[in-house]
Amino acid sequence: MAVSHIDSTVVDAAPVALSIPTPEEGIPTSLRQFINGIWSHNRSNDASDWASDFASHVNYCYYNGGGLADRNFIQRDREKLVDRYPSRNYRFTDAAVQMQPDGNSARVHYTYSYSYGGARKSASGSCRVSLTVRQTSGRWYIAEYDETVDRR
Secondary structure, eight states: OOEEEEOOOEESSSOOOOOOOOGGGTOOHHHHHHHHHHHHHHTOSOHHHHHTTEEEEEEETTOOSSSOEEHHHHHHHHHHHHHHOSEEEEEEEEEEEEEOTTSSEEEEEEEEEEEEEOSSOEEEEEEEEEEEEEEETTEEEEEEEEEEEEEO
């Protein structure tokens, strides 16, 4: 399993196409588009945009219940962030994609720094994200989501 690295950076602005490894480097175009979508949805204030990237049931690091989190939980969790910090800026860096032998799943790792602003609060820091994505019926979904946050 080769690991392809993504050397691009996105600063919160209008959506930008990223330089994710090409199909010739082992990363399908559809997966490249999906990763771009994840990063774009981070900037959205519509929590359903974020939740749409996830499978129906997901191993989600912020879920405290038994079993897997459903998409409704993930959307509600995202709504809390958006409500608290409606102004958010991201800078994505250090990404890598590792395709699995089945060709229908991959591990995606990236980091991002953030600054959040709201009516009463602000926050900043960096995050390390590790995802497992799977393709089902021609569409990619996040099946596992883990994030480690370093607050400043």
